[in-house]
């Protein structure tokens with residue numbers, strides 16, 4: 001089982017904010033959506049482009065890829081509009097003693 005990766009302290013990731021952490025070669029984009037934490041691979045499923053360059057809409061719980069405009073639900077990674085159809089990989093998040101952790105659990 002892969003190790004958990006420390007993202008940041010909860011005090012560094014407020015609602016509406018994001019952080020990128022790396023698990024080996026995998027960039028992981030972590031969201032605070034209304035006090036809940038979610039993690040997706042920081043890589044659009046349409047082409048290999050980092051989602052973290054796009055805007056996180058903290059009302060709609062979406063992240064928009066700036067390259068061609070696909071949006072993804074940050075809670076489960078599903079694609080909401082073309083040209084992306086495949087979901088983005090979703091990763092687990094753990095919060096312990098005021099620290100946010102994630103990991104690429106695809107093995």
Ligand code: FES
Pocket residue numbers: 044045046047048049065066067068069070083084
């Ligand atoms: S690379 Fe993200 S929508 Fe095309």
